[in-house]
Amino acid sequence: MKELAKSYNPADCEEKIYQKWEKSGYFNPDNLPLPENAKSYTIILPPPNITDKLHLGHSSMLAIEDLLIRFHRMNGYRTLWLPGTDHAAIATQNVVEKKLFQEKGLTRHDLGREKFLQEVWKFLEKTQNTILKQIRKMGASLDWSRLAFTLDKPRQKAVAQMFVDMYHQGVIYRGERIVNWCPRCHSTLADDEVEHREQKTNLYTFRYWQEFPIPIATTRPETKLGDTAVAVNPKDKRYQKYIGQEFKGEFCNIPLKIKVIAEREVDMNFGTGAVGVTPAHSMTDWKMAENNRLEIKKVIDEDGKIRAGFGRFSGLSASEAGREVVKELKKNGLLEKVEEIDNALSTCYRCQTTIEPLPSKQWFVSVHKKIPRLGNKSLQEKALEVAQKEEISFIPNRFKKRYLHWMENLHDWCISRQIWFGHRLPVWYKGDEIYVNTKPPKDVENWIQDPDVLDTWFSSGMWTFSTLGWPDNFKNGQKTGDLAKFHPTQVLETGYEILTLWVSRMIMMSLFALEEIPFENVYLHGMVLDAQGQKMSKSKGNGIDPLEVINEYGTDALRLSLLIGNTPGNNIKISPEKFVGMRNLVNKLWNIARYMEIKFQISEIGNEQKNLEQLLQNKKLTLADKWILQKLQTLIISVTKQIKNYNFSPAGQELKDFTWNDLADWYLEISKVENNLPEKQQILHIILVNLLKLWHPFIPFVTEEIQQELFPDSGLLLISPWPKAKKTNLKKEISQDFQLLQEIVSGIRKARTEYKLSPQQKIKVIIYSPEKHSLLKEQVNILKNLQTGVEELVIKSQGAKIEQAHFLALNGAEIYIPLQNIINLRKEREKTKKEISVTKKFIASLEKKLKNKNFLQKAPAEVVNKEKEKLAGQKNKLKNLNEYLEKIS
């Protein structure tokens, strides 16, 4: 006889079990023993940054995705979960730059492009595998044979191809725009990479020069050196007369030419109601300049300094220049007012440096360009369409709204980045000539390649299909190989914070390249927060390291902590106490198996299939036996349904309730006092085999370990078929009868506690039951032995009065214990009956009213209709009530 260890020790078996899975080859869908026509189920892992270490956010993502993957693998899908990592251009370059500066005091410019990139790759060699190893520790059943990296050879090929295709179809273009420029990163940032921070700032009200008729207000005096216009609201009576006029003068000794223009956007009530227009250094001003064909005068350069040609200001940093301009204004008596206002400062999401809006030549993906291949629709239109038509659905659904809102207001996407690490643009210049191709021009020595690299989201936007062999697996509009097998994928599971950043791009890129959606469902998870609801961060010191949790409590406990109590789209707060609870639950399951083995030797049944129907014919089955088998069937149905609906938390909760409450606390306790051992052995075998499967997607390690220890011949749980509920001819009353039994046992225990009876003291119990519960008589044995101390049990049903019926008389003395279930059921029935009679009366009165000719003729049609609706509603309600009454009777 085998004996499992006294408690479950995750450290002993997790490594071993994972290796066993990996060696089996079943992480790879090609190796799954499936019929040719098996449906595929694919999730592409959102690639973590290579410089990342596993944090709870990853753990949560992995737990959810692995649950889905294991569930579908067991359900007979050709299941692929494809792993990969992201090169995260700017982020990675930043890390290496910082390191370089700290260790050697060098900047990337000191090294030059080539040497710097060598440094980056050296660094990556070291960090690259850390995250992948840690992902394995989570038990993630990823197909490692398909591992991809957003900057490896196949992805470079795909990205270049995509760029070239988009360029030739006019979707990618080069243009000058105001971009969000980070003077420190020396790179542009996409709109959504800019962070806004609330701050107090000075608003200066002044005139350019004494004679200038319109005072203006600004928070950035230094940019006023580049003003070429003043915009006022066309309705503004103060300034109407100046519209169209041009003024010349000197502002801080710099000559300015200012035209007064009308713009409806201008808020008459803010500042002076007039805006100094600086086309080169403000997004909105740039647009005004375009509308009014204004001159564009650049003031600030790429380093955030004032350009040449601005007298003594040239060479100063923007903020220094700002102070100098204010001084100058004060000196000349031009400053009219300084006030403090709330302002949103734009900063770089990576380094928090203040953003400078600058005009520069950049590459863009047009979201508005009509594409003949896509039915002459733009990427924006197509991406909206697939969500509106629900080809792609969002979980939870409210994110659909957010997605649509974002897509409707989408601007062209700036994809060039002035950094060195990343996908280099496949673009070469010779004078004014531009050459765009996947391969360099033949006379490459005469050309200069664009120094920029692509936005990291460009390559990750292609992730669902670049990982499946695009473009090689896509010829003449036909998918082949992996692409045909696994695209579109079924679920994209990711954080809601990158819905816009990533999800929207993936949709557009896939629509462009394949003319199909990248995924059918988008499941969005929230952030993992600490117990106080704070984001976990190193600086706050409130971070929980998942690896430490794994060491202390085991991976299964960590996974459960992240699955139970976690609902789609909402943040989850987590604290160490939760890990303890989940560790205990895992251990409980372990001990249930241990008990079944020690007491019932269920492993000796081996993998012999037990026929449930035959078993149910067996007359030796007790009420408890039937009850637990019935419970198991409903559990299977419910858990399956919940997982299909992405309700992982309730599914886990139900499993827990069954395992701990129904099985351990009731059935196993009863099994100690009932003596139909062969039947019990078979039942427990059925239950354990099914329970291990149901639990497996949640807690793969402990379930697999139990399986391997007790049923080594049954193969891996990893690919065991998911349980199917079987129809049984078990009667509905079973659960009610059993509930009554539970109620009585609880009642007795309660009474013992209340009257402080010692455990040794035996009692006599008399039950007055108004219902016929002949079954109870068969349960006397249970009641006597279930640690209730019952020595004698009398059941009076015939002739028992209602008033007495709900009480237990204890020990001859008049000690009453209400049997709540019976009382409440009765009350509920009476209440419902009353409601039914009220409703019937109401219906009768309505019908009477509606037959009344006076009413029909004189009352307005609306009122009559309303009454008719009411009647229909009441009739419906009556039906519901009747059904309900039947249910509780």
Add this chain to the structure above:
RNA sequence: GGACAAUUAGCUCAGUUGGUUAGAGCGCUCGCUUGACGUGCGAGAGGUCACAGGUUCAAAUCCUGUAUUGUCCACCA
């Protein structure tokens, strides 16, 4: 400013189309050194479901408003 959430026991949260007595875990109190598990077992205390209206026979659940908190988006010189 706009949008979307959230507000239920001391804490963390369930509560799926309005319908049993609003549930669970942790914590707390009391009792069990019961041969699977003390990582356990039993019993218990603790909630006017943020507030104010409304719809309904019936509201934690639907509607309106208010307050507080959070997130995202936009952005003003």
